[in-house]
């Protein structure tokens with residue numbers, strides 16, 4: 013499966029999804045997971061014991077009022093405390109407060125550990141995926157829609173957080189159920205067995221509803237992805253959309269997605285709420301039956317019936333909660349599967365990490381040579397058995413009509429794409445995938461579409477050279493003919509450039525991007541149509557800067573502009589992915 017279709021869910025079973033998420037949580041912090049469960053168990057049992065203490069309390073009160081004395085707890089305690097032991101009210105109350113206090117403390121520790129575990133899990137997921145995307149080969153990531161990656165890193169993570177929290181609550185309910193069942197066993201095994209069988213029947217009866225939850229969860233994944241794509245396309249092209257009055261198309265598209273989601277949600281809610289309604293009615297019937305059987309069949313003492321009822325009344329919301337938490341987990345678990353799949357795809361396409369990469373030749377001293385290099389995007393051959401040479405410290409221009417393969421050749425030079433056949437030699441050494449990251453430390457690239465961060469001028473420059481001084485930045489800005497307009501900005505280097513550099517003109521953005529590349533002092537400078545937004549005067553200024561770079565670094569110009577071509581030492585003309593001619597500039 014490619015990265016492009018990785019968002020499609022593979023339809024793992026719910027329990028497999030639960031297991032995968034549980035394993036991931038454990039891998040985040042085994043110690044915290046174990047401590048959470050230990051405190052959860054201790055807390056649940058403390059709560060149970062505090063309930064059990066109702067028995068001696070009722071026994072005491074009923075004895076005071078001339079009622080029947082229950083023998084179960086005192087019978088249990090007799091071997092430890094002696095037959096003459098008498099329960100007194102103050103003792104019961106003190107023990108009750110002590111048990112409740114201990115239980116509350118356990119619950120507090122459990123809450124702290126579980127919250128930390130939840131936050132750590134979600135943070136780890138996000139950072140792991142982020143790192144995987146950043147390590148993946150450009151050719152693999154470029155095939156993936158940005159909106160989908162954005163969705164996975166934001167919307168899907170929120171759903172995974174909900175699923176994880178629901179799983180925690182499920183475990184919590186499971187432990188409570190076990191603790192309470194144990195307690196009720198101590199009071200009456202027959203009644204406990206009846207309640208357990210009835211509960212199991214109700215749980216099984218609700219299975220079709222849980223199945224609907226899984227279907228709804230998968231639909232939700234697809235529809236939310238559609239919604240993100242529409243919103244992302246709309247925002248990315250807002251200006252163009254407005255200029256064509258195309259807003260209604262996006263509104264209709266978004267509305268369609270939202271209507272489908274609403275329809276799915278309403279269908280699901282109807283089924284789910286039917287389950288809850290049935291459950292409540294069944295619970296009431298069961299309580300009545302329970303009282304009847306306890307009283308009429310087993311002739312159970314009043315105090316025991318009361319304690320059992322209290323236990324089952326407290327169990328009842330836990331039981332409904334179990335169904336709700338399970339539903340919540342089922343609906344949101346597909347997001348975890350989607351995330352894991354995107355991560356797996358990125359990891360499969362991993363580019364060798366910079367530190368571990370084979371060092372590429374240091375810089376470029378003699379020449380960079382293409383030897384019958386071919387590259388295809390799928391079936392489309394974009395570069396066809398091309399051979400040429402970029403002499404070191406000279407200026408080479410690649411020219412040719414649109415779609416001729418120029419930018420693809422630049423990507424091949426940078427090692428962002430690897431040839432399907434042929435070789436690229438740097439000073440005679442073949443460029444390999446493992447060289448990519450270290451080779452790019454010698455390169456600065458200025459793309460066709462200027463990319464500026466929503467940050468200050470200085471922050472934008474420092475992406476290329478984090479340790480650059482203020483003097484270095486001004487020097488690069490002067491070289492790129494950008495110093496004069498930066499001087500006029502209200503906070504000079506510290507002026508924010510707006511979203512994507514919107515506060516600067518197209519030409520100003522290009523010059524900041526060029527300054528950023530020069531700041532890096534690269535061995536190879538690649539300028540892909542980097543003067544297209546400049547007027548004649550600024551183009552001339554930049555050309556004189558490029559001219560001055562001759563002998564200092566290798567420059568590769570990709571251009572249509574005949575004025576730019578004039579400053580090149582060598583001109584390579586390409587068309588249809590082939591080299592038509594090599595000329596001298």
Ligand SMILES: Nc1ncnc2c1ncn2[C@@H]1O[C@H](COP(=O)(O)OP(=O)(O)OP(=O)(O)O)[C@@H](O)[C@H]1O
Nearest residue numbers: 154389392394412413414415416417418419420421
């Ligand atoms: N990511 C891609 N996936 C599929 N085909 C692509 C991709 N990028 C480019 N192409 C195709 O490869 C061919 C070469 O594209 P390339 O961008 O290298 O041309 P170019 O000479 O730089 O064009 P321009 O001057 O218009 O920027 C074109 O036919 C283009 O449609």
